[in-house]
Amino acid sequence: MNIKSLLIGSAAALAAVSGAQAADAIVAAEPEPMEYVRVCDAFGTGYFYIPGTETCLKIGGFVRFQVNVGEGADFEGVSGPHSSDWDAGTMAYLSFDAKSDTEYGTLTAFIGLEADLDGPYAGVYVDEAYLQLGGFKAGSYYGPWDKGLNGETDDIKGGSIFNSVSYTYEGGAFSAYVSIDELEYRPTTTKPNGVGVTGLVTAALGGVSIDLLGSYDTEREEGSIRALLSADVGPGTFQVAGVWASDQNAYYNEAEWTVAASYAFKATEKLTITPGAQYWSDVAFVQGVDQWRVGLTLDYAITEGLAAKATVNYTDNDLTDDSTSGFLRLQRNF
Structure with missing residues (x-):
């Protein structure tokens, strides 16, 4: 065999091997778009x-x-x-x-x-x-009785979470709310299921807003009404509210009537100081039993998303000893 024949044979062998390897090569799939x-x-x-x-x-x-x-x-x-x-x-x-x-x-x-x-x-x-x-809402949720004053001194909230069907009308500075509430598992209910009706009218003008709230418990045939005024005054917000109940009912069951006020003073960008006071007449609908409370709440924004709150309240009740209570809270919102 001469040199020329050897070279030709080697080239043919290499071509065959290369072809076999190319046939067995794995082609990577294209990545799917994310x-x-x-x-x-x-x-x-x-x-x-x-x-x-x-x-x-x-x-x-x-x-x-x-x-x-x-x-x-x-x-x-x-x-x-x-x-x-x-x-x-x-x-x-x-x-x-x-x-x-x-x-x-x-x-x-x-x-x-x-x-x-x-x-x-x-x-x-x-x-x-x-x-x-839109304005229609159905489920188990907090209604307008869940709203209170600034600070942690007042107690003007009542029965506020029910299985309800409601409609809210938004008209800029004016809004109206009406709901039908299922009343069950309440201290004042005696039937497996009761029905209540709630109505709220809110008006706002500049830095002043007012809420007029009313509810009627058809099982007890009693109702509650509340007025709440909020106004920007100086470096803070002044709020005052009054509640009246005809008798024990699922919406407000603390007293026959009460008045409360608070002033949220914006001391710095991070610190808000809120003094508050409240007076109750005929507590638990017992005639002649009154109660009053004064307190102070401090809110401090430590950093974005993290806040501290401290409050102290002094309460005087005609039937019990005077008491002082409060809390210290840290909360991270996200």
Whole structure:
């Protein structure tokens, strides 16, 4: 065999091997395009589009650590020999708010989950859950009786969370609300299911707003009304409220009537100081039993998302000893 034949044979062999290797080569698949989460600014900050949909979702909540001091400090409401004059507790809250635009207005689904932790006492439950389309709302949620004054001294709230169906009309500086509430598992109810009706009218002009709220318990055939005025005065906000109840009912059951006031003074960009006072007449609808309270609340913004709150209240009741109570709270919102 001459040199020329050897070279030709070697070239042929190399070509055959190369062809076999090329046939066995693995071709990498093209990566599928990734769908990134898009920010949704149609309903405010914090919303994003659920991938593959036109629904916007906002996840929020807070973690709270609080130490109560004074009479009735126990978070569980323990009384007697096992009660304590101080108690520490932790709360976690997580909310899911889904919104989308429809031809009938904004469609909303809201779920709020709460977990309360205090030693061996712990529980996780659904705090609120409701559907809303435009002004119509149905579910279990906090109604207008949940609103109080600035600070932590007043007690003008009443029965505020029910399974309800409501409608809210928004007209700029004027709004109106009406709801039908299912009344059950209340201290004042005697039937498995009762019915209540609530109405609220709100008007605002400049730095002044007023709420007129009324509710009627058809089972007890009794009702409650409340007026709340809020006004920007100097470096703070002044609020005053009055409540009257015809007798015990599912909406307000603390006293026949009460008046309360507070002033949230904006001392600095981070510190708000709120003194408050309240007077109750015929507490628990016992004629001649009155009560009054004065208190002070401090709110301090430590940093973005983290705040501290401290409050102290002095209460004088005609039938019980005077008492001083309060709490210290740290809360991280997100």
